[in-house]
Amino acid sequence: MIIKYFSWVKDLAETNEETIELPENVKDVEDLINFLEKKNNKYKEIFSKKHLIKIAVNKEYVNTSFKLDKNDEIAFFPPVTGG
């Protein structure tokens, strides 16, 4: 699974993209967030601002109950500021 980060979420993640092996017990976005938070403190900091974090899977907005597939591309980013 590819994980992408943008804007200040990218700064906190210290990367704009990483590839992870999706563990068996990670079924949805919520599970993935819990998995990442356990892995490293930097994710804890990102998801402590969870009410601000937007999620997209395969380039469409989703919410935390969205079911994941190992080939998905997921992205975490803050509210958008274009226009």
Next chain:
Amino acid sequence: MIIKYFSWVKDLAETNEETIELPENVKDVEDLINFLEKKNNKYKEIFSKKHLIKIAVNKEYVNTSFKLDKNDEIAFFPPVTGG
């Protein structure tokens, strides 16, 4: 007094501008219309569509009770269609 006509009012008036001597008894726009209607049938035709005719004195919209001065420029025209 200068009288100007535009659009199809100009076609009915058969001129775009004329100068008339304002008679003593013509005090306001209403009086002027009555005076013109008596003068010539073409004005009767114009003012038979009175609900459509817009009036400007010295380049500002006015209504029929507007008081006239002999040096005024008055204009009669249909609803505008620019833009």
Next chain:
Amino acid sequence: MNDLAVKIKIQEADFDTNYENNNLIVNNTGALVNFVGTVRGNLESSEKILSMTLEHYPGMTENEILNIVNKAIKKWKIEGVTVIHRVGRLLPGDKIVYVGVSSRHRQNAFDACNFIIDWLKTNAPFWKSEELEGIKNWVQARDEDTLALKKWNF
């Protein structure tokens, strides 16, 4: 309102919206909305329009547009306004009118631009005549344009 720039032009020549827009983009603008009206190629009835001729009342036109712009300036915080209206003979596809409004806030720019064109359509002394195949018609004013004013609290 000191720095507000107002430009009103009645002209036969075409205009360049990019050039006019660039003149409206001042240091703090942020948002720019413009309306461009063009000559349609045919009527709802599918009759073909060959040309459109615009006449106006010189002097009164500029006064009326300035009155309208002043109303908009009192109602919304805006940074600049440009109104250009063409007169003379135009062909289908030709631009007729440009209304550009710049503001720090986009909704002000949208509303002021919308307001100015609605009022211009019913108050500025311009008259269109259309040349169809063989005939010349004065264009009738549309109730739709008078109704459009109802959304503004004036």
Next chain:
Amino acid sequence: MNDLAVKIKIQEADFDTNYENNNLIVNNTGALVNFVGTVRGNLESSEKILSMTLEHYPGMTENEILNIVNKAIKKWKIEGVTVIHRVGRLLPGDKIVYVGVSSRHRQNAFDACNFIIDWLKTNAPFWKSEELEGIKNWVQARDEDTLALKKWNF
């Protein structure tokens, strides 16, 4: 809706509103409204902005803008839509975004253009960072932009 022309571009280069407008003026258009957003020269706090950098999520950006444009097409009768959004480093006064909508009826063009920019501001994945004197800040999303959506019945 067969003849409807939709153009969406994400690019570093500047755009020419006159050129884009001309492409939207088709035979029966009549009305064209466009919004242009630009980089402000300073903040409300009067801090000077030296530059603005825009990043985006390639692929998702185009999808989202197309979703928004499709909503507008369902809601209003329009003839053409062009959305151009710049990315990369921009300077104060530079144009950022162009939304152009053409229609037979001006109110449709105003509403659709206003709707598209409101939704783009809250849904299209772009992020601005501002370079002030010595510091680089990610621009915060504004509640005002979320509130702006409330006027649309979606």
